[in-house]
Amino acid sequence: MNRRWSASVVAKLGLLTAVAIVLGYFEYLLPVTGIPGVKLGLANTVLLYALSLFDVPSAILLMFLKVALSGLLFGGPAAMLYSLAGGVLSLVVMILARKSKGLSIVGVSVLGAVSHNVAQMAVACFVVETRAILAYLPILLFAAAVTGTLTGLIARYTFRGLRPKAAGEQNAAKNSAQTERKS
Numbered sequence: 001m002n003r004r005w006s007a008s009v010v011a012k013l014g015l016l017t018a019v020a021i022v023l024g025y026f027e028y029l030l031p032v033t034g035i036p037g038v039k040l041g042l043a044n045t046v047l048l049y050a051l052s053l054f055d056v057p058s059a060i061l062l063m064f065l066k067v068a069l070s071g072l073l074f075g076g077p078a079a080m081l082y083s084l085a086g087g088v089l090s091l092v093v094m095i096l097a098r099k100s101k102g103l104s105i106v107g108v109s110v111l112g113a114v115s116h117n118v119a120q121m122a123v124a125c126f127v128v129e130t131r132a133i134l135a136y137l138p139i140l141l142f143a144a145a146v147t148g149t150l151t152g153l154i155a156r157y158t159f160r161g162l163r164p165k166a167a168g169e170q171n172a173a174k175n176s177a178q179t180e181r182k183s
Helices: 007-029 043-053 056-074 077-098 105-128 132-162 167-182
Strands: none
Touching: 007 043, 007 056, 043 056, 043 077, 043 105, 043 132, 056 077, 077 105, 105 132
C-alpha cells in the first residue's frame, strides 16, 4: 500500500521523534530509580500522544524511529534488541487498550509499561538462556505499575495543555480579556 503523509504530519512526527529521543536521553543520563532496569518511561508519553493525535501506522513508525535512533545514539545492538521487544509489545497492548471504552490514558500507560517489562524479560531469558531471572519480574511489574501510573498522569495533564480550545472557549477567553482591559 502506498501511503502518503502531508508535510504537516511528517513535521509533527519528526518533532515527536525528537522529543522522544530527548526524553530517552534525559532518562539515560539521570536514572530516576535505584532499581536496575527501571526507568520512568517518559518517552512513552510521546507514543501515547501519537496514538491520540495520529493513526496507528504513524504511532508504529514513531516507535521504530525512537528505538532505532535511541539505540544508535545511546545504546548498542543489545539495547536495541531489548528496546525493540519492549516497544513492539507495549505498543500493541496500548493500541488494543485504547480501543477499550472504559480505560483511561493512565490505564493504557500502565498496561504499556507492564507489557514492556514482560517483553524485555522474555528477551533476557532467551539471551541469558535461563529462566532464573524471572524471579526479578515481580519487582519489575510493581515498578512498571508505579512508573506507568506516573507517566500516564503526566500524559493526561500534558494532553490537556496541548489540546486546542474550542472556538467558544477561545471567544470567551478573548472577551474576558477585553473586559478586564476596559476596567
